[in-house]
Amino acid sequence: MGLKGKLTAQIEIKAGGDVFHELFRYTPHQIPNMSPTTIQRCDLHKGEWGTVGSIIFWNYTHEGKPKVAKEVIEAIDEEKRSVTFKIIEGDPMELYKAFKASFHVETNGDVDLVTWTFEYEKINDDIEDPLSLLGVCIKLTKDIESYHLKAT
Numbered sequence: 001m002g003l004k005g006k007l008t009a010q011i012e013i014k015a016g017g018d019v020f021h022e023l024f025r026y027t028p029h030q031i032p033n034m035s036p037t038t039i040q041r042c043d044l045h046k047g048e049w050g051t052v053g054s055i056i057f058w059n060y061t062h063e064g065k066p067k068v069a070k071e072v073i074e075a076i077d078e079e080k081r082s083v084t085f086k087i088i089e090g091d092p093m094e095l096y097k098a099f100k101a102s103f104h105v106e107t108n109g110d111v112d113l114v115t116w117t118f119e120y121e122k123i124n125d126d127i128e129d130p131l132s133l134l135g136v137c138i139k140l141t142k143d144i145e146s147y148h149l150k151a152t
Contacts, residue, residue: 003097003121003122003123003124003125004119004120004121004122005118005119005120005121005122005129006117006118006119006120007117007118007120007129007130007131007134008115008116008117008118009115009116009134009137009138010113010114010115010116011113011114011115011116011138011141011142012111012112012113013112013113013114013141013144013145014112014145014149015112015144015145015147015148015149016112016148017081017105017106017107017112017113017114018081018105019148020081020103020105020112020114020141020144020145021081021082021083021105023144024083024103025049025050025076025083026049026050027049028042028049028056029042029043029044029049031140031144033147034143034144034147034148035139035140035143035144035147037061037143038060038061038136038139038140038143039058039059039060039061039140040059040060040061040066041057041058041059042056042057042058042059043056043057044056044057045057045070047073050073050076051073051076052073052074052075052076053072053073054072054073055070055071055072055073055088056070056071056072056073056085057069057070057071058070058071058090060136061136062091062132062133062136063132067090067091067092068090068091069087069089069090069091069092070087070088070089070090071085071086071087071088071101072085072086072088073085074086074100075102077104080104080105081104081105081106082102082103082104082105083102083103084100084101084102085100085101085102086098086099086100087099087100087101092130092133095122095123095127095130096120096121096122096123096127096130097121097122097123098119098120098121099118099119099120099121099130100118100119100120101116101117101118101137102116102117102119103115103116103117103137114141116134116137116138116141118130118133118134
C-alpha cells in the first residue's frame with residue numbers, strides 16, 4: 001500500500017459552474033449559510049479573499065465530529081475555473097504529511113461538472129485514504145447547488 005495517493009470525484013450541477021467557482025474564490029465565508037451541517041465557519045486569516053497566498057480557516061463537520069483546517073490558496077485558474085488549496089494546519093494534518101484539495105468546473109453543453117481532487121501523503125500505511133472527506137466535498141457541492149436552485 002502506498003503512502004501517496006490521489007482521489008477524484010466529479011459531480012454534475014445545475015446551479016452554474018461560474019457561480020460555484022466565484023463562491024469558493026471570492027465569498028467562501030458565505031458557504032456556512034448554504035451548507036450549515038457541513039461547514040460551520042470560514043474565516044480569512046491572512047491576505048484577501050480570492051488571491052493566491054491567502055490563508056483561510058475552516059470549521060467543518062466530518063464523520064459527525066467538529067473539525068478544523070487552515071489552508072493557503074496555492075493556485076487559481078480563471079480559465080479552468082479552478083482553485084487549489086494546500087492544508088497547512090488542522091485535523092487533516094494529524095493523518096497526512098501533505099494534503100492538497102482542488103476543484104475545477106467544466107462545461108459540456110448545458111452540463112456543468114465540478115471535479116474535486118485530493119492529493120495527499122499519509123503519515124503511515126495504517127491511515128485510510130480520505131474517501132469520507134471526499135464525501136464531505138460531494139455533500140457540500142450538492143448543498144451549494146440546492147441553495148442556488150432555490151434562490152432562482
